[in-house]
Amino acid sequence: MLNRVRSAVAHLVSSGGAPPPRPKSPDLPNAPSPQTAAPPEAPRSPPATAGSGSAAPAKTVEARASFSRPTFLQLSPGGLRRAVDHAGRAVQSPPDTGRRLPWSTGYAEVINAGKSRHNEDQACCEVVYVEGRRSVSGAPREPSQGQGLCFYYWGLFDGHAGGGAAEMAARLLHRHIREQLKDLSCWSSQKEVTHESLVVGAIENAFQFMDEQMARERRGHQVEGGCCALVVVYLLGKVYVANAGDSRAIIVRNGEIIPMSREFTPETERQRLQLLGFLKPELLGGEFTHLEFPRRIQPKELGQRMLYRDQNMTGWAYKKIELEDLRFPLVCGEGKKARVMATIGVTRGLGDHNLKVCSSTLPIKPFLSCFPEVRVYDLTQYEHCPDDVLVLGTDGLWDVTSDCEVAATVDRVLSAYEPNDPSRYKALAQALVLGARGTPRDRGWRLPNNKLGSGDDISVFVIPLGGPGSYS
Amino acid sequence: MLNRVRSAVAHLVSSGGAPPPRPKSPDLPNAPSPQTAAPPEAPRSPPATAGSGSAAPAKTVEARASFSRPTFLQLSPGGLRRAVDHAGRAVQSPPDTGRRLPWSTGYAEVINAGKSRHNEDQACCEVVYVEGRRSVSGAPREPSQGQGLCFYYWGLFDGHAGGGAAEMAARLLHRHIREQLKDLSCWSSQKEVTHESLVVGAIENAFQFMDEQMARERRGHQVEGGCCALVVVYLLGKVYVANAGDSRAIIVRNGEIIPMSREFTPETERQRLQLLGFLKPELLGGEFTHLEFPRRIQPKELGQRMLYRDQNMTGWAYKKIELEDLRFPLVCGEGKKARVMATIGVTRGLGDHNLKVCSSTLPIKPFLSCFPEVRVYDLTQYEHCPDDVLVLGTDGLWDVTSDCEVAATVDRVLSAYEPNDPSRYKALAQALVLGARGTPRDRGWRLPNNKLGSGDDISVFVIPLGGPGSYS
Numbered sequence: 001m002l003n004r005v006r007s008a009v010a011h012l013v014s015s016g017g018a019p020p021p022r023p024k025s026p027d028l029p030n031a032p033s034p035q036t037a038a039p040p041e042a043p044r045s046p047p048a049t050a051g052s053g054s055a056a057p058a059k060t061v062e063a064r065a066s067f068s069r070p071t072f073l074q075l076s077p078g079g080l081r082r083a084v085d086h087a088g089r090a091v092q093s094p095p096d097t098g099r100r101l102p103w104s105t106g107y108a109e110v111i112n113a114g115k116s117r118h119n120e121d122q123a124c125c126e127v128v129y130v131e132g133r134r135s136v137s138g139a140p141r142e143p144s145q146g147q148g149l150c151f152y153y154w155g156l157f158d159g160h161a162g163g164g165a166a167e168m169a170a171r172l173l174h175r176h177i178r179e180q181l182k183d184l185s186c187w188s189s190q191k192e193v194t195h196e197s198l199v200v201g202a203i204e205n206a207f208q209f210m211d212e213q214m215a216r217e218r219r220g221h222q223v224e225g226g227c228c229a230l231v232v233v234y235l236l237g238k239v240y241v242a243n244a245g246d247s248r249a250i251i252v253r254n255g256e257i258i259p260m261s262r263e264f265t266p267e268t269e270r271q272r273l274q275l276l277g278f279l280k281p282e283l284l285g286g287e288f289t290h291l292e293f294p295r296r297i298q299p300k301e302l303g304q305r306m307l308y309r310d311q312n313m314t315g316w317a318y319k320k321i322e323l324e325d326l327r328f329p330l331v332c333g334e335g336k337k338a339r340v341m342a343t344i345g346v347t348r349g350l351g352d353h354n355l356k357v358c359s360s361t362l363p364i365k366p367f368l369s370c371f372p373e374v375r376v377y378d379l380t381q382y383e384h385c386p387d388d389v390l391v392l393g394t395d396g397l398w399d400v401t402s403d404c405e406v407a408a409t410v411d412r413v414l415s416a417y418e419p420n421d422p423s424r425y426k427a428l429a430q431a432l433v434l435g436a437r438g439t440p441r442d443r444g445w446r447l448p449n450n451k452l453g454s455g456d457d458i459s460v461f462v463i464p465l466g467g468p469g470s471y472s
Numbered sequence: 473m474l475n476r477v478r479s480a481v482a483h484l485v486s487s488g489g490a491p492p493p494r495p496k497s498p499d500l501p502n503a504p505s506p507q508t509a510a511p512p513e514a515p516r517s518p519p520a521t522a523g524s525g526s527a528a529p530a531k532t533v534e535a536r537a538s539f540s541r542p543t544f545l546q547l548s549p550g551g552l553r554r555a556v557d558h559a560g561r562a563v564q565s566p567p568d569t570g571r572r573l574p575w576s577t578g579y580a581e582v583i584n585a586g587k588s589r590h591n592e593d594q595a596c597c598e599v600v601y602v603e604g605r606r607s608v609s610g611a612p613r614e615p616s617q618g619q620g621l622c623f624y625y626w627g628l629f630d631g632h633a634g635g636g637a638a639e640m641a642a643r644l645l646h647r648h649i650r651e652q653l654k655d656l657s658c659w660s661s662q663k664e665v666t667h668e669s670l671v672v673g674a675i676e677n678a679f680q681f682m683d684e685q686m687a688r689e690r691r692g693h694q695v696e697g698g699c700c701a702l703v704v705v706y707l708l709g710k711v712y713v714a715n716a717g718d719s720r721a722i723i724v725r726n727g728e729i730i731p732m733s734r735e736f737t738p739e740t741e742r743q744r745l746q747l748l749g750f751l752k753p754e755l756l757g758g759e760f761t762h763l764e765f766p767r768r769i770q771p772k773e774l775g776q777r778m779l780y781r782d783q784n785m786t787g788w789a790y791k792k793i794e795l796e797d798l799r800f801p802l803v804c805g806e807g808k809k810a811r812v813m814a815t816i817g818v819t820r821g822l823g824d825h826n827l828k829v830c831s832s833t834l835p836i837k838p839f840l841s842c843f844p845e846v847r848v849y850d851l852t853q854y855e856h857c858p859d860d861v862l863v864l865g866t867d868g869l870w871d872v873t874s875d876c877e878v879a880a881t882v883d884r885v886l887s888a889y890e891p892n893d894p895s896r897y898k899a900l901a902q903a904l905v906l907g908a909r910g911t912p913r914d915r916g917w918r919l920p921n922n923k924l925g926s927g928d929d930i931s932v933f934v935i936p937l938g939g940p941g942s943y944s
Binding site for chain 1: 674676677747751752766777785787788790841
């Protein structure tokens with residue numbers, strides 16, 4: 001995720017001093033060059049002693065947030081040292097000893113190659129009990145009426161510009177979902193409002209409340225940066241996959257790939273962003289134009305005809321260049337280099353309340369959406385075999401691995417294990433992370449085909465859909 | 473389309489007097505009952521003499537616009553009488569004599585069953601020559617440089633609240649497209665801007681300019697109401713299908729159905745409409761709420777918990793009812809009864825600049841989009857046979873005919889004709905219109921399965937994709 005926020009850390013309000021004054025000429029803002037954008041930081045030596053997650057000794061919030069790894073990894077002090085070593089980049093998984101993750105879920109992660117000090121990915125895997133809420137009428141319910149329910153929960157959080165938001169989301173988002181799902185007990189069948197649509201609404205609102213909590217607590221608790229969130233909820237036979245950001249989930253079923261999410265980037269959300277800039281031009285601060293051009297326009301081109309794209313358009317057309325068109329475009333760049341306001345490369349997620357345009361006080365948060373897209377998969381509609389899995393990965397995986405390559409790895413790894421061997425899903429997660437990381441060679445981490453591996457944090461869940469896990 | 477605008481005619485500014493005062497209580501506005509909404513009008517006797525389209529004698533603009541039928545129908549005075557007879561509902565097609573439509577395109581139409589005075593559908597089919605524009609630099613081009621190009625064009629326009637907008641669009645939209653396509657000559661290959669995306673942009677902008685022209689000329693020329701627009705452009709091997717409204721286009725290829733459009737209604741565009749109401753609450757005039765509820769809320773329910781859906785949500789959640797929630801919802805109703813501001817059932821199209829909320833001065837146009845969705849089909853990627861067709865129909869067809877039923881009719885009718893018989897596509901268009909209209913029986917027009925046929929205007933183009941037509 002590091003690449004996706006340019007120098008954002010330097011512009012956080014929490015960093016202290018007032019932002020530097022910036023010229024108002026239409027030539028600005030200039031996107032910083034990649035070299036200056038996200039400077040590779042020397043890996044800080046890991047502390048001599050450090051617990052994992054909540055087991056860590058009392059430290060400043062910043063340190064705790066930055067160094068914690070998922071508690072289910074059960075990292076020893078030595079394990080944590082290996083986990084945070086940017087040079088070795090050891091793949092981490094829950095130990096074979098101790099309690100297994102629900103459904104024999106596989107998990108593996110690896111830290112980045114030095115692009116940021118800490119591993120800014122976070123993960124959570126829980127079984128959550130939901131107590132029923134009081135009835136709609138407001139009358140307190142008899143204790144015997146209080147029928148609760150359980151849901152299974154997996155979350156991947158890919159932080160940027162600091163690890164605070166991802167750490168907070170990993171710690172709290174499922175609690176917000178639990179709170180929202182209490183309303184399920186109020187539900188009585190109504191036309192067009194299905195049980196499924198209530199779960200979807202509960203997850204959507206939980207994301208919003210999580211984001212609002214980050215906004216409230218950002219000063220007191222130093223919630224740094226923001227994070228992408230990819231969350232899976234299993235409830236009453238259905239799998240809900242909620243995505244806000246550029247992580248990805250796919251189901252591999254009998255070798256077939258079923259996409260369970262899509263990525264939210266300045267390219268995929270161009271029209272939403274442009275529409276907002278068009279309807280609320282004050283959010284552009286007189287510095288940006290909501291129009292898109294194929295390249296930056298020079299002042300000497302005023303009055304000439306130029307290709308452009310407006311918020312309603314998928315095609316391109318010509319217009320005569322006016323003074324306003326010389327402003328920097330709200331959305332610019334292509335592929336992984338696409339940016340909103342020359343700053344951030346993901347358009348949905350949690351946090352980022354302090355994120356400002358480089359060298360400016362213009363807030364970017366209004367253009368970011370905390371709402372996920374939720375896709376639903378009915379587990380009961382298909383007889384799943386132990387090789388059918390739901391794979392969740394942060395962009396560190398998907399930047400260098402295609403869906404088809406993941407499906408091939410699923411086939412290769414799982415077929416090497418007995419179908420009832422619960423460790424096969426962890427082995428698969430490790431294989432996926434290793435395959436995306438590569439090995440150190442030729443001044444970098446390289447894949448077998450000699451292409452560069454991912455230098456980003458990489459985190460992967462492998463959730464078996466028809467394996468030995470009991471879904472009750 | 474008539475059903476889709478409730479009493480809109482009565483509230484057009486052009487109708488004269490000031491709108492009646494209306495109570496501001498949150499109980500309002502009430503959607504008029506279907507009985508009072510679009511009163512069946514007695515069919516007006518056709519004039520003794522009337523030409524078709526531009527051949528019509530000088531009349532008031534209103535009369536000309538209302539009575540004109542596509543010129544390619546070459547209607548005689550007697551033919552026009554039959555065409556406007558709501559009781560007989562004779563199916564109209566171009567005569568066998570005279571010039572055939574390009575590509576041997578089939579066309580058929582029928583007037584409504586008395587729901588509106590005139591047939592508010594309009595159609596256009598043309599071969600359009602585009603002259604190259606001057607070069608980008610502005611220097612005049614040498615005559616020898618002036619390389620033009622031709623495109624084939626089909627348009628269906630389903631008018632509502634009057635026939636003026638549909639008539640104007642049928643007469644002028646392809647000219648706007650021609651004007652925009654002149655820019656193609658400026659194009660030099662640039663990254664990410666393909667030739668195809670320029671054609672798409674040209675069509676998108678043409679829709680906008682057409683809509684702006686309607687806004688400018690609505691008073692002088694009495695451009696009544698609005699219209700859905702479904703347009704096909706064939707240019708350099710590719711078919712561009714642009715849709716704004718609830719008409720539909722499908723390709724039937726070797727029996728397979730390929731959707732070439734989607735419908736834009738308050739249901740399919742709920743989130744776009746709600747977002748606009750959320751970002752620009754002044755457009756709601758203090759009378760509507762952008763939130764959606766499963767049913768109308770009663771004042772006595774204030775403070776209770778109620779299901780709702782916001783612009784970011786696809787699911788439902790609960791909220792405590794506040795005073796603002798008692799306002800009428802911006803989007804209400806289901807299926808064909810869904811409405812924006814209790815008034816209109818389509819959310820994209822041309823015109824409607826004077827459309828107001830029933831019994832109010834609140835304009836609805838800001839919520840309507842004139843921009844089409846354009847889908848592209850590359851004719852060169854597949855070896856088409858004479859039975860492969862692109863079918864365009866107004867909602868009169870699709871309200872009572874599924875895609876599969878259309879595909880079955882394609883198969884049934886075309887197999888009854890020789891592959892090189894150019895009249896087979898007209899016969900197919902007629903069969904589709906007849907199949908949607910039904911026959912008069914049991915106090916209504918009924919289909920063979922005794923369900924009600926469509927009482928709406930019905931218009932159908934059948935465009936052969938691999939037939940005897942020459943695509944040069």
